[in-house]
Amino acid sequence: MAKYNLKINGKARQVDVDPSTPVLWVLRDSLNMVGTKFGCGMAQCGACTVHLDGNAVRSCVLPVSAIGKQEITTIEGLSANGDHPVQKAWLEHDVAQCGYCQSGQIMSAAALLKSNPKPTDDDIDAAMSGNICRCGTYLRIKEAIKTASKV
Amino acid sequence: MKNTHNRRSFLKSSALAGGGMMLSFSWFSNAKAAEKIQERNAARLNLPDQWSELTGYVKITPDNVVKILCPNPEFGQNVMTSLPMIVAEELDVDWKNVVVEMGPHDNVKLGPQFTGGSNSVRMYWKPLRNAGAAARQMLIEAASQTWSVPASEITTKAGVLTHTSGKTAKYGEMASKAAAIAVPKEVKLKAPKDFSIVRNSKKNTEGLKVVTGKPLFGMDYRVDGMLIAMIQHPPAFGMKLKSFDASQSLKMPGIKDVFSFKLYDDGFEQGGFDTRTFNEMIAVVGNSTWEVMNARKKLIVQWEAAGDLKETMSGRGGKREVSVPGRLETTSRQFEMMAEYAKKPAQQLRKDGDPETAFKNAAQIIERTYNAPFLAHNCMEPMNFFAHVMEDKAVVAGPLQAPGWMEPTLAKILNLPAEKIEIQMTRMGGGFGRRAYGSYVYEAARISQKLKAPVKLIYSREDDMTYGIYRPMYTATYRAALDANKNLIGFHVIGGGIPENPVHANRFPAGAVDNYLAEGWEIPSNVTIGAFRAPRSNFNAAAEQSFLDELAEAMGKDPIQLRLDLLKKAKENPVGKNNDYDASRYIGVLELLKEKSGWGKPENAGKKRGVAAYFCHASYAGHVVDMVMRDGQPYVEQVTSTVDCGVVVNPDAARNMVQGAVVDGIGNAFYGALTHKDGAPEQSNFHNYRIIRHNEAPKKIDVHFVESDVDPTGLGEPPFPPVFGAVANALFKTTGKRYYNQPFASEQSNPKS
Numbered sequence: 013m014a015k016y017n018l019k020i021n022g023k024a025r026q027v028d029v030d031p032s033t034p035v036l037w038v039l040r041d042s043l044n045m046v047g048t049k050f051g052c053g054m055a056q057c058g059a060c061t062v063h064l065d066g067n068a069v070r071s072c073v074l075p076v077s078a079i080g081k082q083e084i085t086t087i088e089g090l091s092a093n094g095d096h097p098v099q100k101a102w103l104e105h106d107v108a109q110c111g112y113c114q115s116g117q118i119m120s121a122a123a124l125l126k127s128n129p130k131p132t133d134d135d136i137d138a139a140m141s142g143n144i145c146r147c148g149t150y151l152r153i154k155e156a157i158k159t160a161s162k163v
Numbered sequence: 164m165k166n167t168h169n170r171r172s173f174l175k176s177s178a179l180a181g182g183g184m185m186l187s188f189s190w191f192s193n194a195k196a197a198e199k200i201q202e203r204n205a206a207r208l209n210l211p212d213q214w215s216e217l218t219g220y221v222k223i224t225p226d227n228v229v230k231i232l233c234p235n236p237e238f239g240q241n242v243m244t245s246l247p248m249i250v251a252e253e254l255d256v257d258w259k260n261v262v263v264e265m266g267p268h269d270n271v272k273l274g275p276q277f278t279g280g281s282n283s284v285r286m287y288w289k290p291l292r293n294a295g296a297a298a299r300q301m302l303i304e305a306a307s308q309t310w311s312v313p314a315s316e317i318t319t320k321a322g323v324l325t326h327t328s329g330k331t332a333k334y335g336e337m338a339s340k341a342a343a344i345a346v347p348k349e350v351k352l353k354a355p356k357d358f359s360i361v362r363n364s365k366k367n368t369e370g371l372k373v374v375t376g377k378p379l380f381g382m383d384y385r386v387d388g389m390l391i392a393m394i395q396h397p398p399a400f401g402m403k404l405k406s407f408d409a410s411q412s413l414k415m416p417g418i419k420d421v422f423s424f425k426l427y428d429d430g431f432e433q434g435g436f437d438t439r440t441f442n443e444m445i446a447v448v449g450n451s452t453w454e455v456m457n458a459r460k461k462l463i464v465q466w467e468a469a470g471d472l473k474e475t476m477s478g479r480g481g482k483r484e485v486s487v488p489g490r491l492e493t494t495s496r497q498f499e500m501m502a503e504y505a506k507k508p509a510q511q512l513r514k515d516g517d518p519e520t521a522f523k524n525a526a527q528i529i530e531r532t533y534n535a536p537f538l539a540h541n542c543m544e545p546m547n548f549f550a551h552v553m554e555d556k557a558v559v560a561g562p563l564q565a566p567g568w569m570e571p572t573l574a575k576i577l578n579l580p581a582e583k584i585e586i587q588m589t590r591m592g593g594g595f596g597r598r599a600y601g602s603y604v605y606e607a608a609r610i611s612q613k614l615k616a617p618v619k620l621i622y623s624r625e626d627d628m629t630y631g632i633y634r635p636m637y638t639a640t641y642r643a644a645l646d647a648n649k650n651l652i653g654f655h656v657i658g659g660g661i662p663e664n665p666v667h668a669n670r671f672p673a674g675a676v677d678n679y680l681a682e683g684w685e686i687p688s689n690v691t692i693g694a695f696r697a698p699r700s701n702f703n704a705a706a707e708q709s710f711l712d713e714l715a716e717a718m719g720k721d722p723i724q725l726r727l728d729l730l731k732k733a734k735e736n737p738v739g740k741n742n743d744y745d746a747s748r749y750i751g752v753l754e755l756l757k758e759k760s761g762w763g764k765p766e767n768a769g770k771k772r773g774v775a776a777y778f779c780h781a782s783y784a785g786h787v788v789d790m791v792m793r794d795g796q797p798y799v800e801q802v803t804s805t806v807d808c809g810v811v812v813n814p815d816a817a818r819n820m821v822q823g824a825v826v827d828g829i830g831n832a833f834y835g836a837l838t839h840k841d842g843a844p845e846q847s848n849f850h851n852y853r854i855i856r857h858n859e860a861p862k863k864i865d866v867h868f869v870e871s872d873v874d875p876t877g878l879g880e881p882p883f884p885p886v887f888g889a890v891a892n893a894l895f896k897t898t899g900k901r902y903y904n905q906p907f908a909s910e911q912s913n914p915k916s
Contacts, residue, residue: 013416029451034453037452044385046378046382047378049592050382051543052624053624056849057543059543086376087375088376090375094371106364108370109819111373112592141857144854144856148825148830151822151860152822153857
């Protein structure tokens with residue numbers, strides 16, 4: 013076990029966990045921040061996507077020991093009231109079916125728009141294809157990203 | 164429209180503690196549910212014991228907020244929006260003032276409470292309309308008494324009562340008084356043309372919670388002091404636990420206990436959804452998920468062949484012994500066995516006319532065989548469940564499609580009366596049929612019982628994918644007899660599978676062909692199966708709709724026209740009895756598909772198009788798939804879909820559901836497969852079980868519903884099966900090759916298959 017001082021959603025958090033513990037389980041088990049989802053545990057589905065200094069990363073394969081001073085943003089910290097342009101676009105297009113993958117989809121989409129504010133369809137496919145939606149809401153996700161890109 | 168309550172159904176209302184009114188509605192539901200609930204009814208509520216009950220709650224506060232409880236589990240079919248919309252419609256409230264809450268699990272108050280069989284809206288449509296309409300009439304009566312005016316002079320709109328004199332009151336002002344009024348015996352339901360909430364798209368009531376990552380799912384469930392458990396199940400179907408050494412695991416940090424446990428006691432009578440894949444498993448329990456995952460890796464386990472087993476089944480089909488063969492299955496051998504069984508005499512499922520003579524006299528016989536593999540459901544949220552088993556009661560919580568089906572087994576396993584078991588229904592991260600089988604609930608309960616502590620059982624993706632409860636493996640051979648003028652004079656389907664036969668003998672084209680034969684056979688297996696989005700239909704629609712396409716080609720007919728000609732016969736002069744589809748609605752969905760896709764129009768002449776349509780869950784769905792070659796791979800670029808599911812309650816959400824079914828269908832048709840080697844699944848996670856991704860989804864899916872005033876029929880499943888057939892038929896147009904074996908991507912890359 014080791015103590016880590018993390019900055020998550022702008023707040024300082026301290027956890028005492030095994031250094032190999034993935035950020036996903038630090039969030040979910042140690043900090044009870046369960047918006048970040050477990051889907052595969054091997055960076056294949058994207059349900060666990062968070063931002064590390066603004067970049068989308070798969071938290072299920074990211075050991076807490078690798079974080080250092082980098083800042084983590086989770087779905088809970090994307091906006092104060094669910095009013096990030098991506099979240100608003102998701103509601104406008106009523107994207108979700110079961111909803112389980114959507115925090116990961118939203119975090120991937122938000123990171124994409126930050127680095128590429130006007131993505132093409134191909135850009136969206138490239139950035140989003142690591143995020144599986146088993147309900148098949150891909151078309152609405154793409155439309156929502158386009159809507160958010162116009163904000 | 165008048166709706167008279169059965170005299171033995173009843174409505175009751177009561178004042179809320181803080182003022183306002185609560186309305187409960189009950190109705191006679193099916194006999195099976197009635198039987199199940201009657202004892203509890205008699206004990207608790209002193210009801211006539213031959214009737215079952217459902218109660219949908221409507222609560223109105225004095226400040227005019229209307230709370231509607233959703234009775235049915237939510238797994239993404241959007242019932243937390245559509246079911247309350249039905250109540251709100253008849254109640255005549257402003258949707259903006261409605262708040263929705265998931266109800267408790269209570270089959271007595273809230274009815275069947277199961278998500279499956281595309282049933283949610285179908286089974287709750289009438290009861291929820293009655294509940295809303297009755298509440299509205301009681302509010303009118305309260306206003307009538309208060310104002311001393313005839314009820315007939317009062318109208319309602321958006322939660323406001325208005326008298327012809329111009330006097331108005333909000334529902335909330337009359338709610339307490341209304342709660343004291345006798346529930347009307349007869350309620351007047353709106354005519355569909357007067358709907359103002361139903362048929363108008365409403366946003367998902369849980370949308371904001373989803374996009375802000377609120378704890379909604381079983382995986383997110385947590386109580387203080389809760390332990391995390393994982394199980395280790397045998398690595399292969401047909402294997403069982405021999406011995407294990409947990410000493411290394413127990414030394415790992417955060418680990419509380421490691422033990423083996425049995426799912427069911429010897430001789431346990433399994434209910435229809437108590438499917439047992441493995442009976443003895445090892446539980447690893449600790450403080451956190453990562454610690455438990457690591458400790459589980461340190462287990463040293465010896466497995467051995469389980470041999471042939473006997474299961475005692477009750478429930479569907481009555482009490483019986485079922486033999487489970489011990490062989491360790493390998494996919495190549497599974498295909499060989501299916502080919503062998505397909506040649507044996509099979510069970511006749513339906514026969515019309517004289518098919519033998521028709522085939523003997525045929526000028527041409529077309530025969531094709533179709534195969535499909537096991538499929539894993541792969542819900543995004545892996546199986547999990549919380550259980551806290553105490554001395555005299557238990558609380559369990561998590562994702563479950565049919566809590567009421569699991570409750571009796573849970574009661575037996577825990578030796579507790581059913582009323583001492585509280586089942587909380589969390590939102591489900593997908594279901595697709597998988598969560599109708601509750602062995603993971605029993606596992607969680609067993610583990611909690613042993614540890615006398617609150618426990619959350621979590622499956623890893625690998626646990627989830629290799630546990631069984633798959634869509635069965637299927638094959639079917641279709642034969643058509645044509646006379647010298649290329650008329651269809653005979654039709655024969657023989658289908659089978661491991662371990663289930665897929666054939667729906669009374670479905671189209673049964674009823675449309677004079678000489679018709681349907682047969683089926685089954686191969687017992689230790690690979691467990693479960694319902695998978697439109698069970699059996701999801702294979703039949705692939706095979707039959709591909710075959711009809713080839714048949715149309717042989718007959719020199721347009722594929723839609725062939726279907727329409729056959730359906731015309733089925734409508735005007737049906738062959739045989741028990742045809743379980745409505746030919747008129749089938750024709751309607753095809754005509755709309757023709758129109759909306761511009762089928763046969765010169766501007767679409769260059770498109771590589773495949774068409775298919777299918778009936779299941781009382782609804783009709785068809786697709787035209789437009790395919791292109793992209794980077795050397797076939798790609799479904801655009802889809803036109805038509806659906807007749809009766810009244811569409813929430814149109815935009817319904818479109819979402821159909822679009823999702825199309826994407827799901829394309830994905831499974833191209834990539835879905837769970838194969839075995841020596842009993843062990845060869846796929847374990849998304850790196851080797853391919854799921855359709857963003858870049859593989861169509862650019863556009865246009866969805867059109869047949870306008871209909873028919874009471875709602877199924878929606879979640881019906882659009883899924885015909886996707887497979889439409890994709891196969893488009894593949895032929897695109898590649899010049901017929902595809903008989905799913906998944907099509909494998910067949911494409913392996914020309915010998």
